[in-house]
Amino acid sequence: MAPSNPTAAPTQGFALDRLWHRGLDRYPSTGSRYWYLAVAVFVTIILYYELYVGGGVAPLVLEHFKMSFAYYVNILVFANLVGAFGSLAAGLADRWGRANLVTYGLLITGVLALITPLAPNKFVFGLFAVLGGVVEGMCLVATPALVRDFSPQIGRASAMGFWTLGPVVGSLIVSFVANRTLPHFDNSWSSQFYIVGVVGLVAFAIALFGLRELKPGLRDQVMVSAADRELVESRADTAEQQVNLANPWRQMLHLDILAPALGVSILLLIYYTAVGFFTVYLTSNFGFTTSKANGINSWYWGINAISLVVVGVLSDRLRVRKPFMVVGTVLAVVMTFIFMTRTTHADTSSTTLIVIIALLSLGLATAYAPWMAAFTETIERRNPALTATGLAIWGWILRIVVCVAFFILPHVVTAMNKLVEAPAVLAQVKAAGANPPPALLAEVAKIKTAAADGPHQWQTWWWICIVAEVLFLGLMLPLIGRWSPKAAKADAEEHEREVARLTSSS
Template sequence: MAPTDPTTTPSGLSPDRLWRRGLDRYPDTAARYRYLAVAVFVTIVLYYELYVAGGVAPLMLAHFKMSFLYYVNILVLSNLVGAFGSLAAGVADRWGRANLVTYGLLATGLLAILTPAAPNKATFAVFAILSGLVEGMCLVATPALVRDFSPQIGRASAMGFWTLGPVIGSLVVSFVANRTLPHFDESWSSQYYIVGVVGLGAFAVALFGLRELRPGLRDQVMVSMADRALVEARAETAEREADLRNPWRQMLRPSILAPALGVSVFLLIYYTAVAFFTIYLTTNFGLTTAKANGVNSWYWAMNAVSLVIVGVVSDRLRVRKPFMVGGTVLAVVMTYVFMTRTTHPHTSASTLIWIISLLAVGLGVAYTPWMAAFTETVERRNPALTATGLAVWGWILRIVVCVAYFVLPYVVGAMDTLTRAPEVLAAAKKVPPGTPPPPALLHELGELKKAAADAPHQWQHWWWICIAAEVAFVLLMLPLAGRWSPKAARADAEAHEREVARLTGSAG
């Protein structure tokens, strides 16, 4: 290939290297793992930045005198904007993925550092919504990068590591908040400064370490590393013949739309955990913000471990759907158990840890194989439009979350009152002994008592919605590509290997 080709990565420390990131050969194993590691690392940081608000929500609401409903509406708008960010990221099939992620990290890092300077809740909302826009784009670009560097035999393992992004991002939020908030006098702004510095560090890593395949290489289906020579030999032809016409029309098919909708509703309980578990644990079970983050840490840690392990096992057996069914069954059972504890406010932290840890395992067992199967289904339709297919999923996911966050405050209406509890109780403590509280304060205390009684039953309604969504996932994932039987899957792989050997021999 000529040195002037825009898909060729410049060598050395050329300034062009910071923008032109295309690799014109499929990397060897060590380099491939390095690029995958960078993609996973930056994904973790991006989600750490996005989810940091959930870890300090009770403190932040008090600082800005922000109602629970106002906070939820910020999440609604952030996800709505993020949905269209995901659609916009579909251009990654034409313009590449790496720059979108790299400079997205720069934007989110700066936004995190600026957020504590927000003078009011409206400015805070603007920063949060802008971060949601960037996350929506990276939700598409990062898994597209992981798909490009992972053959189908090994895809579930790679996607398991990619899914560590949102999960470890959430774990880091909880862990850092649990360990550092007491040292910063429970200051919510400390968490934004920390994550902002981490984000800018990740930008530097991506700036020099993140690369991507040129279109001709990524526009082909690669089943195993044995296909490498054939993929490279066909790169020029694949780039010329890639069908990029009417990309949305090609991807808007039932085999793509139904599974994308299915996993989006399946993750309702996951996104509830991201945004509201800290608030839920502090208001329903009386935990401190730091203690609630400690409980959350177990949820995210167990989810992370299960994502990686099930990815390896799924690749070994070469099937996806049986894991989706098994994980869903466990998730449904544990969501029901979790729901039953809602009306037992004295449930110990250790009991809550056991329940949500098993719930997290169920979600992980189902999700990693789904990610692998979905990218394989998109490849079956058109491998040159992988980012477009992921953009369809990203848009549906963000719209579902947007609707869920909009509906939740009406299902759990008592939460708006309960989030004002610290302020109301602080006012009550200021009333001199023997002096009757003002009528307005008495009214607020009565409302608080009623909300505390109503909230557990209202949360149970929401958990029932999550259970119904988990069951729907099993039906909607059925159109995905892939075998149910490991024996049939091995036979397919062996047939593919024989065909590759034949074509390689013919080419030789």
Template sequence: MAKHAAMPGSNRPDLTARRTLYRYPDTGPRYLYLSIAVASTIVLYYELYVFGGVAPLVLAHYRMSFSYYVNILVVANLIGAFGSLAAGLGDRWGRINIVVYGLAVTGMLSLLTPLAATKASFALMLIMISVVEGAVLVATPALVRDFSPQLGRASAMGFWAVGPVAGSLIVSFVANRTLQRFGDSWESQYYLVGAAGLVMCAVAFFGLRELSPPLRDQVLVGKEDRKVLEVHVASGSHRMRTDVPWSHVARPDILLPALGISLFLLVYYVAIGFSTLYLSTLFGFTTHEVNGLNTWFWLVNAVTLIAVGALSDRLRVRKPFMVVGTVLTILSTYLLIGHAGRPDTGGLTVALILGLLGLGLGTAYVPWMAAFTETVERCNPALIAPGLAIWGWLVRICACLSFFLLPIIVGSMNTLVDATATGDVAAMRAAAAQAPAQWRHWWWICIVAQVAFLLLMLPLAGRWSSRAARADLDAHRRRMRRLLPYQPPVRVPWSE
């Protein structure tokens, strides 16, 4: 189509202009683009979480205290939150630009991190990676939304949400297989992850595509809607709004659910940053046993994310899954409270509790991601990037607060880590005696946050029953058929 050269987007940066699609892709290419976006997310989380896989070695190398380590996490998440907010400009810069250049920057920073001479320069590297990661991890779900109609949105978001899980598993797997071969050199892990980031950058550069702004700024419920959307673009009846103000996303049905999921994930933030310390100090598990328990949690969570996404799409409802997932999460957190002061708790019991937690988090999170993007589309589909930027900002702000408050509420954690490093047995015993009660306080805070999520998610778009959702879908399909251009029937010449 010659008209494409003059369509919006052709005057954007070269990388985006050359890779802009003016027709909605077929199933095969669409799955390819979704796969690249998901793979980019996995590599980004691999780069972000590699620090946790070698944290004891890094702390020993730089003689870094536990408090200093926590402060790095706090600052990184705080500044990374504003990286997410900046990604709200993704519609102007191009989502491909953010992903490709972001992967290039994080890959190079990972390769340079082992060269940091002091703990301050090491912390600066981690903070810069978090800033770029915060921006890219807003652009990738925006791309997933672009290439997934609402009828398959939860399934696509389920695969995208596997990114943190797969990133954690890759960190553990690679460190377990390679760390000893490199003489327990923590630097080796950063060289490996940096190389992986640059390879993924090349894959995204050559393989990823982006919908043209007029095409992506419309709502695609099912694949059959693509003809109507393309007609609107070709006829010029749909005009992209480039002056959409940020104030349009400052509405209760966007802000409240984004705050709700950020609070709901308090227990998840702890699972990422402090599960090893919690399980080893309160239950006496070895590092090897803790890794096995963590792997069980992540595997259950990954399977749940994918399975619940598919089921939510099939039933066409989101909120009932959020309620079920929240109830399971509350129950598992309550079980953590009950076993916090019982060091005789066996590994099987802890594995079941963590499995239930992974099941609950996955059941609630994927339908929420689908419903949130659908809510932003209900407001204005041109606001996907700003809406996701608000979500990314709030998630990282809450993560920052959790990393800041947890060592205050569970003060024994600082003493335990530092006393273990110095071999102060008396201090270790005193801190271990205080730990169960302090951890119970934190788990109760998590339960309050989970209950708050049930209230804050109510403004999201979507029906509560499958019957009502299917009735809406039938009405939408009838409306789309009326909007399709008239196509006269093909006449077959009469012959004897």
């Protein structure tokens, strides 16, 4: 028997179908394209907020679980290791699409955040962190691939600057929320996970209904400017039939992909140190509270966020990438050196720290947004249909580099193991009164020694970061792109004439 409303069932089926089949048949108009880019950037921010929330309350987590600094670092090491292979798995997004990986990844991370405070011990806490690392590794590939799909090369640096707001603003939100809410929740680390879990599920709902992607025939082409839209659409069917997806890894494993991917991964050593350890570093070396340390961190992330967008726009306006990478890296090297020398003094003021890390943040942003644009453009030169595969190689290299670095760090900064135990030991001394036991006094002596040694051990680590920043300058050279704005403008004008000729003849 037919239903009384013959259109009801098909409409409902179509609506449900859109929750999984997200491909767009036509390249979206400017307004719709900006909407999809905005959703992609928004969910990236939330994903990184979820990933980094543990770093914002690391001292409290260590104290709660009686966790050593080495154990905490090993959690990060293993999370990055499995995240590396999550990045490789996300290379399948070239065949299966990107939007569903991101959308349902948000569902998983939101649930993980809400159940993390229920962890009965440090092993289960670490397990939840590792599971989150797998999802982050996949989204590291899928989200920039989405942004690439919706951004022509002229405008790519701006779009990638906004995408990079994901990890940066995610970190900023961690610091801001922790700074403002921890005092109201009696410094309970679990409060931050409950907050981010709810936010993550709201983001999942937005992505479920608002995130789309281009169908293969559209995304498998190079789009230099928005003026190419008509030509790209007319070639969509042919492009989908002729695309070369055979041996995708072999197509991407070339010097111009591998060297820049390694270069930016080591450049970001200091960035990932900031994400994982700045709060612990500031509380242990300068005696700041967790809330105060997050307030200082907020300046780092805030300046970084603004700089990424501004530099992206400037890079697109001048149509060059490499000059910005050079200027940004030089500034980062100088400020890392100053940071290294000033933070060996425990009396360095919070204002001085803010100025130093703000300029360091500016340098990294100046190098990174143009690098993201140049790297995706280099992948397109190889094969635009394998964008996710190229990004997967970068994601894998990045996670492996971070994994190795975090494994080495506790062996370089050995004093941190004692310094993170200091609050608990000092509390025991206070409780013992006038006559604390000799074993407790011996622990206090070890903490004092560690406090004296710690800043100098950190200096070694900052030197490693400086060397990595310098090496980036050589490793980024194989990327595609002009050094001269004049030559880049001439290339763009020649492309416009060619598109006009092809459009008029079709």
